[in-house]
Amino acid sequence: MNFYYLIAAALSAVTALAHIALGGPELVPVLEASGLNAYEVTLSLMLFHITTILLLVNSAFLVFAGLGRDRAGAVLLIGITYGLIGAMFLWQGISRLGTVWDMPQWLVLGLICGALVLGSRFENRRAQGVTGGGAG
Numbered sequence: 751m752n753f754y755y756l757i758a759a760a761l762s763a764v765t766a767l768a769h770i771a772l773g774g775p776e777l778v779p780v781l782e783a784s785g786l787n788a789y790e791v792t793l794s795l796m797l798f799h800i801t802t803i804l805l806l807v808n809s810a811f812l813v814f815a816g817l818g819r820d821r822a823g824a825v826l827l828i829g830i831t832y833g834l835i836g837a838m839f840l841w842q843g844i845s846r847l848g849t850v851w852d853m854p855q856w857l858v859l860g861l862i863c864g865a866l867v868l869g870s871r872f873e874n875r876r877a878q879g880v881t882g883g884g885a886g
Contacts, residue, residue, distance in 0.1 A: 752816045754869030755825065759812035761862045762832075765855075766805035773798060804831070815869075822873060829866040832859045 777798055781791045808828050815821040836859030843850040850856060 752869045752872055754865045754872055755812055755816035758862045758865035758869065759809055759816055761858060761865065762805060762809040762812055765858050765862070766802065766809055769802055769805055808832070822870065825866055825870065829863050829870075832866075833863045836860050836863065 778795070781794050784791070786794070808831070811821075811824065811828065815825050836856040839853050839856035839859070840850055843853050843856070847853065
């Protein structure tokens, strides 16, 4: 068992739930009142739902990775995905809003990436026969 991957899974799942519970009610009324045409509103909603799917699927996979072994490549891809999305939030916050705090999603995505880095280090140590830290 890899405790760090399970931490990343829990953070990812909580992020998915927050995305659904807070993002939907915040986004839909703004889109409906925006004056965008039906295609643009639908496209924006699709991107929201695609994000939801990615968060949920990644959360489920990280649970399996935390309970199993030898999934380093897929975990790396999930980490890169979350890292790039986090960087996008940072860049858009700085360049469009003048602050990173109006869209702080980068913070939890960074924590997930940090847990994945720790989990990968743990996996590497375990593969070398070194135990301790993160074992369950």
